[in-house]
Amino acid sequence: MDIIRPGTQIDFMKYRKAAFALSAALIIISIAALFVRGLNYGTDFTGGTEIQVAFSKTVKTDEVRSAIDPIGLAGAAIQSIGEDRDNEFLIRTPAEGDTGGEAAQQIEGALKSTFGEETVDIRRVDVVGAAVSQDLKQKGFLSLFYAGIGLLIYIWWRFKISYSVAAILALTHDVIITVGMFSITGREISLPVIAAFLTVIGYSLNDTIIIFDRIRENIKKATGPFDYPSLLDSSISQTLSRTLITSSTTLFVVLALFLFGGSVINNFAFAIMVGLIVGTYSSIFIASPILLLFSRTKK
Amino acid sequence: MDSFKLKGLLILAVLIVGTLFAAPSFFGSKEVPEGWIGPKEKIRLGLDLQGGIHLVLRVVTDKAVESRLNSVASDLKSQMINERIHYSSVSAESPEILQVVLRVPDDYAKLGKLITDSYPYLREANRSTAGGTMTVNYQISADEASTIRTQAVEQALETVRNRIDQFGVSEPSIIPQGNDRIVLQLPGVTDPERAKALLKNTAILEFKLVDEERSVQDALRGDTPSGSYVAYMKDGNQPILLKQRAVMTGDLLDDARVRIQSTYNQPYVEISFSRQGGRIFERVTSENVGKRLAILLDGKVYSAPVIREAIAGGRAIIEGNFTDEEASDLAIILRAGSLPAPVDILEERTVGPSLGQDSIYQGFLSMIIGGLVVVAFMIVYYKFSGLIADLALIANIVLILGALAVLGATLTLPGLGGIVLTIGMAVDANVLVYERIKEELRLGRTAKMAVEAGYKNALPAILDANITTLIAAIVLFQFGTGPVQGFAVTLSIGIVASLFTALVLCRWIQEWLVNYQKIERISI
16 A cells, blocks of 8 residues: 555755745744734743642632632732543632742632532642743753754764755744744743654654665765755655654644643643654755755855 | 674673663563562653642742841830830831831931840941931841841751651652742642641641630720730631730640540541640749730630640640641641741642543653654665664664663653654654765665774764754753653663763664674665
8 A cells, every 4th residue: 555656756855935935924823923912931940839620510710719819919820731521620820939829729729628628639830930940941941952963963964064054944843833823823832842842853853864875875876967856855755754654643642641631741742742743744845955055056 | 802892792792781770661660579689669750741749939038038137127116125125016017127116216326236235237227306206217237137047948948848748748849049049849649728727737836825805806996905915716707806925835845646525526636736835834834823824826816725624744625626637737747847938939849640541541652653663664775774773763762761760851742742752753863864874875885894984984963963953952951840851861871871872772683784794785
């Protein structure tokens, strides 16, 4: 069985202008969203208190709000998570440190006295102090940076500098769009989400490298002068069924994680899913055309 | 035996060892049955999967330096009296500065000599004269201050360990982080308030005489007699006037136990002193019969009973309307020793057992669903070769679980996510090889040549692709914390395991098929 009929050659390079335009648009939208809407940083990075609570009876967001309003916590945000029938909520307040511990206790007390001791299940409490959240934020973003540097060096060593730069540009493209999607959907950026971004980096590179490896091999095989764009096209075409198959099997499992993995890991799965789709697209339509640009400027 | 068979045996050995190590974890919370000859170590579950508390404490080391200066101050006072140096006050001005105010500036030379002789780590920072008094500031040397800080953190770590051990947490993890932080993982503990109370009490026990000659009312109005101060009772917050000097402290404590007072069924804590402590306690009580002796913990007065007679035998009791839990925690704290400095709680994460259970269930559910889809896809697309890849996939998961158990790594929820992701990506190596084999077959190569060329040609791409993911995973491990590190660990192990299953195991099976079974057509 074959997804792509053997010998098929698709003229990917013909679409490079359209692809660049599409990517430019996506990047502009993402960056605009980052400026306008910003990112919804979770408690890991803002500091504060986050409580995940489930009720064994039907409770509405407003009821939760009116239960904890009397405590007078400034800026408490209540969000329903999971399915409606789960009656599960996230309560976040900026209160942190020792007062955060107290805030968590007060909220628990207020919920139990309003809805009854037995109906309230405090599933998770996170209290993160300012010192720690600053640390986590710095480390989180530094890790993205260091991973980028490490990969740049590795590909440079294995291939050539132009391949390395093309791969890193494609990867930056993937990360910007994935982060942009978090800004647009307002999904929360937590530590596991940063981990997901790093995975996206690793994965997106995977695809790109497989194609670059084939390009390198085809250049070696070529006897005499060759047409660079059509060599790129055939390299992408030859690896296309692998690209599609691996992307789909990975997508299957991430989709399973997204649908059935539960609230805690939902954003993590979302990040990988978006990154996977964007990464597959960019390894075909962005990374290789950038190589072509480099080869032209060299001449 | 030829090298091919030997290779097969080695592969089999790896798989058997992996299975043996992975097997205990499949019993979940149940005991491994009697008679199981393999290893019994199960995979450690992270706090996010089994429930528990993660705490980051900061030891306020400034306070340790300051309290050293305070004790220097009190020693210095008596030395200055002996040396006839006329001072009006000695105190720690800031965490690292000791301030001495001299009533007679001419005593400065004598003070300087005293300091150099007795406290060589104090350096004069500056001095000033005003209104007939001289103020001299001494700065503690950087070396001495940093030694005190290091010792404070070490001692705090020790005390925290003692307290947690006595509290009875199974498999706690208590590790220092950075200069002044302590990270605690307490699996199975779900009451953060109690855990925090247990850790935050510095537990400095002091015995002080009640100042009964003067009235606490006057003192509250601002007329505090010298040598005394106003403290507050733990219950009810009534003020009580105490002598500043502690007649005894908790250093000489030997043991602390919960006792139940029979008439009211009220728990209290009985403490016993060391031999030396018992003698001091006897002397103090015999000298002060008829007076009230206050028992303070962390500055709060727990009780202030009247001393009826000299107390021999080195025992005392602490009462304070405790609940059973409070009394037992107090006894633990007293036994475990005091903290050299207060601690702040920087981070606190509690996961209840219900969420942990749900997360395990949901994690495995998505693993199975995702896994089944991939398995089915591979069989449909690559037929018999797909089946081989599926076998490799199962071997891969078993090896990951076995490796986690052997390494004592912790499986977290993102870690489970990492395994799920590995399932999707593990077949990538197979796909790359199979696509190459197909290409070779199309060129009219024999099955044997196609298999050989397929594995050979796909190798560089497979290595490069996996090494880049590994680089990302290693960076993640370096910078991540807790659950995220768990993800980095499973992802890395998954990469290595999938390289083994795809490039060694599958290759062996296919070479065996074409070389030994003389299969001429590959089902792919």
